[in-house]
Amino acid sequence: MNEDLKNIIESILFVAEKPVSIKELSKLTNSLTINVQKALLELTDDYKERGLRVIRKGDFFQIITAPEAAKYIGRFLNQELKAQLGDAALETLAIITYKQPITRMAIEKIRGVSSDTILRTLQIKGLISEVERLDAPGKPILYGTTFEFLQYLGVESLDELPKLEKEKEDKIKQAFKF
Amino acid sequence: MNEDLKNIIESILFVAEKPVSIKELSKLTNSLTINVQKALLELTDDYKERGLRVIRKGDFFQIITAPEAAKYIGRFLNQELKAQLGDAALETLAIITYKQPITRMAIEKIRGVSSDTILRTLQIKGLISEVERLDAPGKPILYGTTFEFLQYLGVESLDELPKLEKEKEDKIKQAFKF
């Protein structure tokens, strides 16, 4: 039975061609979210040794090709493997990765320079997107990384990225009151 | 090594829009067709118990969803179209209801705009279906309302539907003289 749920979820993710949330999957399959979660974990595990991967951001899941196959897929789809990113873009991307969701103002405060153009570039490349609005005057946009970003780096989830040095981070929080 | 080839083939079939031939797979992976064939057989076997299937048509292979998942996939697709049918879709539905069976070209002639996506939506919602093929060059599809939709309208047969005034009927005839 659990096997069935896993299979149904696999087929939905295949057809969806975009990230699908646990909530949506549990509604579609009339299953408890806990069972959906379990099935997704198993599926992620099953895929480890295969040509496909299950990637996750927050409560959303998607099936993509394994990074090892990138060369062949690029050839097949006649698609460039990676767009080169400049230092400024990588720096901004790093800030968004570890501080998401984050406003443009907060990014600029960290970088010390205006970051309008870079944010637009990253958005066009699909690596970041507006995830929500901050509940503050002017309702500023909050940016976050996308599934495209995980695909771009060839990682399964943000957890796979190296951690910001925790110790340093804590020290900064103490010294630098937001 | 063989495992690698199988994974690469799996990932290619995953992103492919249509069936891929053994020849193309062997070219893409720089592998002997015999090895590609073997990998495909194994893959087909691996998929037997899953939510996806590898199917074969002659020398062409494709990944599709398992038939057991059809109900859930149907639900998902419907939900994707969850927005109420827009004016354009209702207009098209009206044309098909009262002018069936009718080709896409004829619908587009009446509406003056392309109707591809709308026809697909109406089909997924089970309101229209392909009823037959017109005996004309290219054998164009003729669309009609589904039995279920007629029932929903409370009509038992097409003859019960109101008739157009002659003047309007002529206008259509004129547009359709082919």
Add this chain to the structure above:
Amino acid sequence: MVFEVKIENFEGPLDLLLKLTEEQKLDITQISLAKVTDNFLKHIEILENSLVNLSEFLDIASKLIVIKSKVLLPQLELTKEEQEEIDNLEARLKEYQLFKEAAKELKVLAEREERGFGRKTKVRPEISIFDPPANVNYKFLFELFKKVIDEMPEEKKYPEAKIKKAVSIGEKISEIKLALQKYKTLDFGYLLKKAKARIEIIVSFLAILELLKAKFLEVEQSANFSEIILKII
């Protein structure tokens, strides 16, 4: 003191400041910031015309000068605000350094040339589930249908010359043959109505005569002026 200034692209004042402290292998402290202040100012002077964010550079420069003054003259009394500002600069630079490091790690991942691809086929399985629109009945649809017909774009009248590309008798013969094979009988009037030009009517007529001669069809008319019916033999 001689300044060796490499002209580089800096992402901003913090980037420059970080590079200067790292060049000197210094930890980020107020003392080290004081040490690189002169160098920082020199850079601004040289780069002044090419700096996009000059005001941001000047803002940081002013804070560095406060830090340097405080380090050189410990007895200097700073206002609470000034003290906060220079503390903040130190913390900001440390945080910035953290993200610079993270960016380097992302760069390593990004340069692996390994990436995943999502499916983007838009090929959907042909599965439908009955899901009718709410508040739709046949009267509503009929009114909508009439409206659509009223608003239907008028048929464009093509210039006569274009239409005159006449159908050949051969084409007409096979057309009538096909139609007869399918429907067994045909109204002559139907063929006339279908004709796009007078020449086509003549061609149709000739084609029927040919088919009569070939005994492919026979012609029936029940009374004068009534419909002429073609029948396959």
